[in-house]
């Protein structure tokens with residue numbers, strides 16, 4: 310679909326998968342720098358995994374936005390629900406190194422379990438390219454994805470946000486999300502202090 314000239318759609322294998330991996334890396338300053346060590350490694354290592362159908366970040370679970378004047382991928386959203394097939398076998402990836410093992414066991418597998426048991430859709434990642442922020446791309450992309458889930462008859466959408474990310478919190482509040490949990494400790498490098506996180510939900514049925 311096209312909205313304000315922005316194209317929003319599911320990605321395909323022909324898209325720039327390394328750019329999508331880079332945007333996913335930039336969604337959280339704690340999880341991905343620990344998991345992949347650097348954005349360059351993330352581009353190389355995460356991009357091929359996006360092609361795996363049952364992987365957490367399978368292309369099937371993503372939406373991207375493209376700025377048509379530059380033909381650039383400028384945003385990504387990852388959204389999961391209990392109907393997503395998330396049964397990828399992570400055993401080989403866990404052997405890759407301790408960062409992969411720790412992140413998959415303490416972050417990815419926990420989220421998969423939560424989503425598979427949930428009655429809500431869960432937005433795990435949102436990112437807009439730093440050069441394109443402040444142009445309502447994040448809002449337009451999320452509006453689009455929320456409408457899809459409303460049509461799928463989901464009552465509410467949930468996400469977790471870093472308490473130190475006022476820009477994202479404002480964006481979510483503008484879209485009707487409200488905090489519904491206490492602050493809890495999020496994921497980080499096990500040797501470092503864990504960040505403050507809370508969950509927000511939007512009751513999309515009434516949108």
Ligand SMILES: CC(C)(COP(=O)(O)OP(=O)(O)OC[C@H]1O[C@@H](n2cnc3c(N)ncnc32)[C@H](O)[C@@H]1OP(=O)(O)O)[C@@H](O)C(=O)NCCC(=O)NCCS
Nearest residue numbers: 336435436437442443444445446447448470476477479480
């Ligand atoms: C958060 C993020 C996705 C916002 O994307 P964006 O396209 O720049 O946001 P939009 O232009 O759609 O903003 C929509 C509204 O959200 C609010 N908002 C967004 N970014 C904001 C910021 N940095 N500071 C204050 N308010 C902000 C504003 O109310 C804005 O509406 P307005 O411009 O009419 O006031 C983007 O900054 C980003 O990718 N950040 C890094 C990754 C990240 O933090 N992801 C969220 C993880 S939970």
